Amino acid sequence: MHEQKIQVLQGTVSKLLRRNATSNLKKALGKIHPADIAHLLRYFDVHEQKTLLELTPDLQRVADVLAELEPDSWPQIAELLDRDYLISIIHEMADDDSAVFIRSLPDDLGEQILIALHDDQSDDVEYLLGYEEETAGSIMSTDVFFLNQDISVRHAIEALQDSEDYEMVFYVYVTDEHNHLVGVLSLRQLLTVPPTTKLADIMSTNVMRVRSDMDQEEVAQMVAKYNLLAIPVVDDQGKLLGLITVDDVIDVMRDEATEDILRMAGTSEEELLLGYKSFQIARLRLPWLLTTLVGGVVTGTLMWYYRATLEQVIMLISFIPVITGMGGNVGGQTSTILVRGFATGRIDFSMIRQVFLKELRVGLIMGLVCGIVIAGVASIWHQNLYLGLVVGVAMVTAITVAACMGVVVTAFFKKIGVDPAIASSPFVQTVNDITGIMIYFSTATLFLPYLT
Amino acid sequence: MHEQKIQVLQGTVSKLLRRNATSNLKKALGKIHPADIAHLLRYFDVHEQKTLLELTPDLQRVADVLAELEPDSWPQIAELLDRDYLISIIHEMADDDSAVFIRSLPDDLGEQILIALHDDQSDDVEYLLGYEEETAGSIMSTDVFFLNQDISVRHAIEALQDSEDYEMVFYVYVTDEHNHLVGVLSLRQLLTVPPTTKLADIMSTNVMRVRSDMDQEEVAQMVAKYNLLAIPVVDDQGKLLGLITVDDVIDVMRDEATEDILRMAGTSEEELLLGYKSFQIARLRLPWLLTTLVGGVVTGTLMWYYRATLEQVIMLISFIPVITGMGGNVGGQTSTILVRGFATGRIDFSMIRQVFLKELRVGLIMGLVCGIVIAGVASIWHQNLYLGLVVGVAMVTAITVAACMGVVVTAFFKKIGVDPAIASSPFVQTVNDITGIMIYFSTATLFLPYLT
Known part of the structure; x- marks a missing residue:
């Protein structure tokens, strides 16, 4: 439904662009939600993007779109715009x-912009640029609405009425004369007490807060856990520095999930900033691939070591892919459960023994099922019960070991x-390939007389 | 930092429990944040959990903890509690x-509770239970604060002062006499106009809304995209039914990310509800594993088919794991990029050709690098340049094909x-194993005279 709406909009805008219908475009762009304009722009090339941004009425709107x-599209657009x-x-x-935005630009362009900005804003921005990436400080806004604890509710309401610069006010933060965060009030509380009450008398003094150097993922976990709409950021003395709102937290959570998913596949979230730049993407993915390549060569060496057994019983070849493959899959499942458990806080080290035992049991059960199936397949296919036994035993052991290695x-x-x-993934995979092959061939060597 | 706090709390509560220090426990549980109590309970067995819940003062607090x-812990606790x-x-x-909560309980217990609840609440709950799982209707709250468009700002503020039942009010939704959603107001807007103004005159009529049957993932994407704090839910006639707040959206986003991650590893989010129940977990993971097992057997059959070549040139065996492994890894990377891209809306079908061409190029580059490396390893190890050539060509082709198959x-x-x-994962893996082995052995058969 939502995607259809975007497609209709895209069709309209394309048509207007082709016809050079400037005034119609302006009118349309003035009505579409900035987030939708941003979404639309993906379907146009960078020159069309520039034209559309320039036609969008109202600078505030253009800023929202940007x-x-x-x-990943920021640097290119920034270079093109006047x-x-x-x-x-x-x-x-x-x-x-x-x-x-400025952080994403090439250094020289970023600096030129900082110099050209009005003094007060560039101070704020430079101040924020001073925080390390992925910390609370780097994602907070300094536009936080706060009042001194000694003022009255009447004054607070008046201040609120003049507070148009603060986009989303749901809490009023209260500070002492040294700017320490001492309390918080909801807007509704202000409406329900006599106008002469001092803020200090009605504020709640138990304010959740984070330090500016806290990792953004931890901030997101706190906001999620305590169902907050915003969380104030303080320095190590408890002075109020800024505010992180829930919409930023949502972006952090989505980015962190994407980061985990891409990392598990051996690439990184940086890839998303590279668009269609094949060489740079390949460079990003190669280190991990080359690590797994080494693992593959090690497994191959092991198979070379067992070549005598293999030459004697060539039918062993038919089950190598299934034994290494299944070990890798089971190890991957276990490892994934742990990676995600650590990330969401479901699993911590105090539970690791229980988790290990659970995975051991699950691995054993799955190993038995897969082992029996593959033993049947092997016995019937090659008409050799001993081969079935060897393959079955190897499968049970490989899967059980894989489940344990996934945890360890x-x-x-x-x-x-x-x-x-x-x-985890390259190591779990290599370890499992090696144990799988070793178990398979040593069982086979043991039963060699019955297999030939 | 945060984890430490929990551990300290856990230590204290354990000690108090052992000593049977009931009144101290009560005092402590009255001060700890409900979300922290819930977190703490994970470290205790179900009987201790029951004791702690019963000692927690104030029913509202216990409800928050629950x-x-x-x-996954609900059914057990529900059975134990009076x-x-x-x-x-x-x-x-x-x-x-x-x-x-009631949806998670065994059917008969759930029904008993519905009957025992006071009529008005059980109506609301039964009404919510009527919505399909994972739709907007199933996650909305019916406690939405709304007012008729004809009332004055003064009355609205009075209504707001009496609205203690509504935990998080940041917007006032405005309806017409037939309960259609017609507008929205921020709390601050109420403070900045004369008290006699009618709501209809100041409300914004362009209200983002979702239909009750919209998928919860789509709702989460909208809330994230438009930076909303809450989104009202309407029926197909535009009547206001309820409200989804951003804290629920955060839960949905986290759950959907977990769901995707676990599914890619061949298990499912249901696993998280099973705790340490090994048999049920194994049953959940087995269908996917057995699918990949079939894939492994197919690959094995193919290797069996090429056994004559292998018997003639046994050194070919050393590179089977690395060629199938690398194909699987590259295919997995590409597939992951797409799965996540579809989930976050970064990729849609209009871009699929571009994405395919990009992955083709990236695959070719990575294939060339890995191919050259492995050709070098093969030539030096087995002192045979032709083997290097065969392995190298097979690697380039396998990786390039794998990247393309990942997209397709x-x-x-x-x-x-x-x-x-x-x-994706089992199919991408099997297809890549098969193409990898076929390319490897057909190249080898071609160069057979030079390899022996």
Whole structure:
């Protein structure tokens, strides 16, 4: 339904662009939601994007569109737009958005823009650029609505009525004279007490807050856990620095999930910034691939080592792919359960023994089922019950070991501080290939007299 | 930092429990945030959980704790708690929470509770239970604060002051006399106009809304895209039914990401509800594993078919794992990029040709790099340049084909309406194993005279 709407809009805008119907385009772009304009722009090339941005009425609107665009398209558009026009757009952005935007640009362009911005805004932006990426400080907005604890409710309401600069006010944060965060009030509370009450008397003093150096993923987990709409950011002395709102948290959560998914497949979230740049994408994916390549060569060496057995009983060849493959799959399942468990906080190290035992049991059950199936297939296919036995035993062992290794390797990487989403998969896979082949061929060597 | 806090709390509560220090426990549980109590409970067995819940002061608080618990623990706790106590807790829950809670219970227990609830609440809950799972209707709350368009701002503020039942009011929704949603107001707007103004005169009539049958994932995408705090739910005639708030959307987004990650690994989000029940978990994972097992047997049959070549040139065996493995990895990367792209809306079918061409190029580049590396390894190891050539050519082709298949298979499943997160991986893997082996052995057969 929603996608259809975008497609209809795209058709209309394309037609108007082709006809050069400038005034109609302006009218249309003035009515479409900025997030939808940003979505639409994906379907046009960068020159058309430039034209459409220039035709969008109202600088605030253009700033909203730019902020909603995919970050990978920012540098190209920024280079194309007239410099003064670009600066006046950035001027309309919220300071957290403009910091993220400027951070994405080539260094020299970013600096030129910082210099050209009006002093007060560039101070705010430079200040935000000073925080490390992926910390609370780097995603907060400094536009936070706060009042001193000694003022009255009447004054608070008046201040609120003048607060048009603050887009989303749902809580009023209360500070002392040294700017320490001391309390919080909801808007509704202000409506339900006598106008002369001091804020200090009605505020709630138990305010959830985060330090500016907290990891953004942890911030997102807190906001999700406590169902917050916004969380104030303080420095190490408890002074109020800014505010992270739930819409930013949603972006963080989506990005962190994407990050985990892409890392598990051996690539990275940076890939999304590269668009269609094949060489750079290949460079990003290659280190992980080459690691698994080494693992594959190690497994191959092992098979070379068992070549005598294989030459004697060539039918063993038929079950190599299924044994290594199944080990890899089961190890991957277990590892995935752990990676996601760590990421969402469902699993922590205090439960690791229980999780290990569970995966051991699950692996054993699945191994038995798959082992019996494959033993049947092997016995019937090659008319040799001993082959069935060898393949079956190898399958049960390989799957059980794989399930255990999935837990051990993933937990190990987590423990030593390496992101298990990146590291687990190649290692789990290689370890399982090796144990699978070893178990298979040593069982086969044991039963060699019955197989030939 | 946050984890440490939980651990300290856990230590304290354990100690108090062992000592049977009931009144201290009560005091402590009265101060800990309900979400933290829910988190803590994970570390205790179900009987201790029952004791702790019963000691938690204030039914509203207990209801909050229960709502924040992992859904997999609900049925067990519900069975253990005194029936009347349980019902009085559910009575304190928001109706959307209690609907989800009751949905998780065994049918007969759920029905008994519905009967025992006071009439008005059980009507609301039964009404919510009527919506299909994973639709907007099933996650909305019916506690939505709305006013008629004809009332004045003064009356609206008075109504707001009496609105303690509505936990999170940030927007006031405005309806006509037939309950159609016609407008929306922010709280601040109410403060900035004369008290006699009619709501109809100041409300914004362009209200984002969703239909009750919209998929919850689509709702989450809308809320994320338009940075909303809440979105009203309407029926097909535009009548206001309920409200979905951003905290529910965060849960949906997290669940959908987990769902995709687990499905890609061949298990399902249901696994998280099964705790440590090994048999049921194994049953959940087995269908996908058995599918890949069939794929492995097919690959094995193919290798059996080429056994004559293999017997003549046994050194070919050393590179089978690396060629099938790398194909599987590259196919997995491409497929993951697509699965996540479809899920977040970054990729749609209009771009599929571009994406295919990009992956083809990326695959070719990565194939060339890996091919050259492995050709070098093969030539040096077995002192045979032709073997290097065969292995290298097979690697380039296998990786390039794998990258293309990753796009084709994933897009195909998406197109025919099968979730590509579940289906892609086994198919991509099998197709790649087969093409990898075929390319490898046919090249080898071609160069057979030079290899022996």
